[in-house]
Amino acid sequence: MNKQLLLNKRPEGLPDEDTWKYVTSPIPELKDGEVLIQHHYISLDPAMRGWMMDRKSYIPPVEIGEVMRAGAIGKVLKSNNHPTFKVDDCIVSWGGVQEYEITSGENCYKVDDSLVPMPKYLGSLGMPGMTAYFGILEVGKVKEGDIVLVSGAAGAVGSLVGQIAKLKGCIVIGIAGGKKKCDYIINELGFDAAIDYKSEDLYEAINEKCPKGIDVYFDNVGGDILNAALSKLRLNARVVICGAISQYNNKKDVIGPSNYLSLLVNRATMQGMVVLDYTNDYHTAAQEMGMWMMQGKLKSHEDIYEGIENFYETFLRLFSGDKMGKLILKVI
Amino acid sequence: MNKQLLLNKRPEGLPDEDTWKYVTSPIPELKDGEVLIQHHYISLDPAMRGWMMDRKSYIPPVEIGEVMRAGAIGKVLKSNNHPTFKVDDCIVSWGGVQEYEITSGENCYKVDDSLVPMPKYLGSLGMPGMTAYFGILEVGKVKEGDIVLVSGAAGAVGSLVGQIAKLKGCIVIGIAGGKKKCDYIINELGFDAAIDYKSEDLYEAINEKCPKGIDVYFDNVGGDILNAALSKLRLNARVVICGAISQYNNKKDVIGPSNYLSLLVNRATMQGMVVLDYTNDYHTAAQEMGMWMMQGKLKSHEDIYEGIENFYETFLRLFSGDKMGKLILKVI
Numbered sequence A, B: 001m002n003k004q005l006l007l008n009k010r011p012e013g014l015p016d017e018d019t020w021k022y023v024t025s026p027i028p029e030l031k032d033g034e035v036l037i038q039h040h041y042i043s044l045d046p047a048m049r050g051w052m053m054d055r056k057s058y059i060p061p062v063e064i065g066e067v068m069r070a071g072a073i074g075k076v077l078k079s080n081n082h083p084t085f086k087v088d089d090c091i092v093s094w095g096g097v098q099e100y101e102i103t104s105g106e107n108c109y110k111v112d113d114s115l116v117p118m119p120k121y122l123g124s125l126g127m128p129g130m131t132a133y134f135g136i137l138e139v140g141k142v143k144e145g146d147i148v149l150v151s152g153a154a155g156a157v158g159s160l161v162g163q164i165a166k167l168k169g170c171i172v173i174g175i176a177g178g179k180k181k182c183d184y185i186i187n188e189l190g191f192d193a194a195i196d197y198k199s200e201d202l203y204e205a206i207n208e209k210c211p212k213g214i215d216v217y218f219d220n221v222g223g224d225i226l227n228a229a230l231s232k233l234r235l236n237a238r239v240v241i242c243g244a245i246s247q248y249n250n251k252k253d254v255i256g257p258s259n260y261l262s263l264l265v266n267r268a269t270m271q272g273m274v275v276l277d278y279t280n281d282y283h284t285a286a287q288e289m290g291m292w293m294m295q296g297k298l299k300s301h302e303d304i305y306e307g308i309e310n311f312y313e314t315f316l317r318l319f320s321g322d323k324m325g326k327l328i329l330k331v332i
Helices: A047-051 A118-122 A127-139 A156-167 A179-188 A202-209 A223-230 A275-294 A308-320 B047-051 B118-122 B127-139 B158-167 B179-188 B202-209 B223-230 B258-265 B275-294 B308-320
Strands: A002-007 A020-025 A035-043 A072-079 A090-093 A100-103 A109-111 A147-151 A171-176 A193-196 A214-219 A233-241 A269-272 A302-306 A326-330 B002-007 B020-025 B035-043 B072-079 B090-093 B100-103 B109-111 B147-151 B171-176 B193-196 B214-219 B233-241 B269-272 B302-306 B326-330
Touching: A002 A308, A020 A308, A035 A090, A035 A118, A047 A308, A072 A100, A072 A118, A090 A118, A118 A302, A118 A326, A127 A156, A127 A214, A127 A233, A127 A275, A147 A156, A147 A223, A156 A171, A156 A214, A156 A275, A171 A179, A179 A193, A193 A202, A202 A223, A214 A223, A223 A233, A233 B258, A269 B258, A302 A308, A308 A326, B002 B308, B020 B308, B035 B090, B035 B118, B047 B308, B072 B100, B072 B118, B090 B118, B118 B302, B118 B326, B127 B158, B127 B214, B127 B233, B127 B275, B147 B158, B147 B223, B158 B171, B158 B214, B158 B275, B171 B179, B179 B193, B193 B202, B202 B223, B214 B223, B223 B233, B223 B258, B233 B258, B258 B269, B302 B308, B308 B326
Parallel strands: A147 A171, A147 A214, A171 A193, A214 A233, A233 A269, A302 A326, B147 B171, B147 B214, B171 B193, B214 B233, B233 B269, B302 B326
Antiparallel strands: A002 A020, A035 A072, A035 A100, A035 A326, A072 A090, A090 A109, A269 B269, B002 B020, B035 B072, B035 B100, B035 B326, B072 B090, B090 B109
């Protein structure tokens, strides 16, 4: 039997528990070329909130009654003549919030969990890692000496963005919520400075910690923080729009950045990114990221909660900020 | 004697008449290497509103008591050993709102008014022309087949942006206020379609006239129109932030574009521009623009009002929209 989480309705604002429902259904027989994967870990990401909305986006929405989309990692239990995946192979997939999946292997790839623990393949070597890598290097175009400000700096993406920028010789300031996260990004991750948006005035803090201004702002949060960052751009600055977690549960309009004319004054660029565009280059990026990790130059923390039945409480941590690094649900 | 318009105070909101004051002062003697220029025409531009604000921008503000900054064109009346400018030469300068100026020639250049009438050197061959040229080609990066939407489409910059995009093989839709302007950009300038923001619902009209979406949006106005345009971007669209005339007289915050996450979904870029960055390439651009004009492929209209004493009433036309094309004050 397979326990699955289905989308039950489209949420307005912060999703309530009734947004999803659990069902348990028998596992069908494998067709020729298919494998049965048992999920070990499921990835929880802010992007999931967007996938629940019925609107044009970079990916079709999850339909009502469908298994909730999520990245997952697990092991092949059974193969029916699959050309490459064998029993006990460790597979990263878009398997969704369920205990098992059956797949022909589309959009799946095999990884070596003897080398790196499974959760890292959902974090620093998974979608958040790729987002950070291509976001800060390809879209942010960081170069040595750049002053880089990143929001959601203790999060799955932001924590990597800052470290990659440091590896490239930048001065890196992170914005995070609370002393614990701010201490973590400075002391553990090597950021040059931190701003606690929960206790500091954003404009004052940015002025103080980025007195020369900002060359690259990497935005995961939107809202007031984006606006404050825009007020301090340097000439030819780049603003990477990766996410806007502060706005995802708005019932009204998203708050637009009223300081956007700073783009004009500073001849700056604000560019949106979706990591799926870089799929063809994941392999190269993962190699470089993996090397940095093995050399101890790139750290990541996975915040792991147990039990598929605890999806809802765990999901809410994405928005409350009550987590550290990459949020993961352990299924087995 | 020289009649001059001085900045008298910093305006809040729409400037009142008291924002400036006229003075008449004797013309000093020329120092060695200087020329005396009599202004014939003065350029009125939306950017002037920004120059009056005491804040960091791409150019220092006009100080209280200074002659109001403006582009101007006129003739050399007297030269005291100026190395290149001779009596009767026609000179484009930043001479400001006054009848005469004395200059050593910095930031001035000579033009041939026997070839092209003086007002064109403040319009299609001046700052608005250069803004349109570099904005749509260098920042907008238009290519054949692109769907281009431009706001302020009957204005000095927008009217040229649309025509240049047409010359490059684009489909061009203009947004303007009122039937007269909309008819003008279609019938006289060859735009493919027009949207009258004063009588049409913006979202409906953009949907109808850009059913496939927008590759390049060239924004002169900001506010609701920018927001509506963002809602209809295509993949990898470019948004050129050239101005935001709807916001310049705001007493409160600028309205930020709440649809900015369309940049993320569509991997689009929003980039600010300031024409002064392209000064070194003006010559090449003016040559190409001049050629198009002589071939009848690039049209422009100058809306000329008379009398330096009518500066205020004329200036207000920038914001009421009660003008067509490039707004100019005739001084002599």
